[in-house]
Amino acid sequence: MQWNDLYVGGVAARLGRREDVREAVADGRYDAEEHEENDYLFVRVEDELTPADMAVEAAREALGRGAVGEGGVGLYLHAASTFQGLDHWTPGSYIQQHTAGGTAPALEVRQACNGAIMALEMAAAYLTAVPGRGAALITTGDRYNAPSYDRYRTDKNILLADGATALVLSREPGVLRLLSTATVGDTSHEALGRGTGGWQGASGDAGWPISLRDRKKEYLIGGGDIQDIIRTMTVRQQEAMQTALDDAGVKVADVARFVFPNIGRSAQDWELRKAAGISEEQTTWAWGREVGHIAAGDQFAGLAHLLESGALRTGDRVAVAGVGSGYNFGWAVLEVAGEPDWSTTAV
Template sequence: MRWNEMYIASTGICLPGRDSTADAVAEGRYDAQEQEKNGYLSVSVATDESAADMAVSAARVALGRAGSRAEEIALLLHANFYHQGVDHWTPASYIQQQTTGGRAPAIELKQASNGGLAGLVLALSFLAAHESGAALVTTADKFCAPTYDRYNSDKWIVLGDGASAAVVSRGSGFAKVLSTAMDSDSTLEEMYRGPFTDASHGADLPLDLRTRKNEYMERVGLAEVALRSSTGLLNVVKSALDDAELELDQISRFVFPNVGQALMQWDYLDAFGIDEARTTWDWGRQVGHIGAGDQFGGLNHLVETGRLGVGDRVMLAGSGIGFSWNCAVLEIQDVPTWDAR
């Protein structure tokens, strides 16, 4: 999908404290061989902060940077994966009440790690259809005990706590959205399913996602799973580049999910022939995989560290279990001066 005069006006991030992976290994919480393969130096870990409150913090930063008035926000979308602080509750409405207020639709998205980019596409579509001024997209997750063991529940990924936000705008912004693309393949849905239960989590905690994946791959075959997964990613990247009328070598920076270094190499760098230095892995290895927020967080990092120039093209890409894939191609219009968060 090619977009006309659609922009990201600002981003914001909320990342609490850090847990050193070296300390986690020394204390027996993380396998030393996995630390070496994954390459994480630290991971973002929240203490008293709820996921929803982290989203509020990130949203306030993004709104302040954009200079957006509350009445200009025509839509609020909140993407998340796990518990937001209270059961039987609507975190999107809470985030709205704590930030913009007003009567704009406030909607929660459940698209797993693909939620941030899915929110971007939905916000762009809403603004185009309604000819509205701006939308706020937030993400937040807190992958804590007893449900998760951030170092061991899954393989090739360390789960980080944090939130991100982006103000999406018609007509102006620092990053022009040239194109987006979406794809999905529900034949991969079973990979993370596990048994059905009557409660939100079963008796066996923390979650053992490794066993779910291993049993699925043993039955379907690793080669087949890899082919389906790579096909979805290649589809969205090719489609977004075609619609933007660009080639891959015209992209200056790439923002991929904060997966471990080995998985990043297999799924992204080798697939596209990209050098790690053109990605945001130097940031990702310090915070871990923050659910749906890796892409907005990575873009925020590029701006805050002065790594973008006017005219640079940036690709945001990623996937979510289920499976779904998204890709967005941006062109930098100006380079904001933001203090690092």
């Protein structure tokens, strides 16, 4: 979708402490061969705060960085995949209560690692359709702590990291102008993330930690076609990218920087990106390998990093990509409207 007169006023990340992955290799928590293949340097680990509390910190920073407008925050969206700190609870309302408050609705977006882009698209549609709503506050927050997860072994080619992000989308002029968003769904291989082991009566019935590796193995052993999985994911991601670029009226060559999910080097499709004219230097991989995969937060954290580090100039276009299990493929294209004087505040 093409968007008009919508801006990112502020974006911020609150990340866990840096843990050197070489230490995990040395003490046997991380496979040495996988470390070599995936090329991560650090992974972020949060020892105390819940995902919702991290999201509150990121949201306060984002709100302080950009104007909200007379209508105030008219919508709160929180995207997450993991336990948020309490069963049977609404973290979106908690984040609202501890940030800008007000009487706007708050809700959660459950689209796994594409949640932030889906929330961005929903927020843009809401602000466009509902007059008088000044801004939307979008947050993400996940923490992959034991016993539920083993950040080094739960999944393959991905190190699971702890962190939260926030972005303020507003009608008030801001640092980035939202040009377009696009999300494409394809459930052909939904079971890749579900496996064939059947349902559980309650969370944890299958034992801890969660093993996404085992679920993928179950699906493949049960007849999942790896070549069709690769083909489907490639085609759908390209479709979403091209739709977003076309709606924004730009080509790949017009985009200065790309923010891809912080998956390991061996899982990044470098050849496809090279064929599209995207160099590694245009991506945020050099930063991402020092962070790990913070689920839906990779996109907003990547944007915050580019703006805080002074890597963007007025007029630059930035494209961000997400992939959520199930599967959903999202892209957003933005243009730098001004260069902020932001210091790096993420831990």
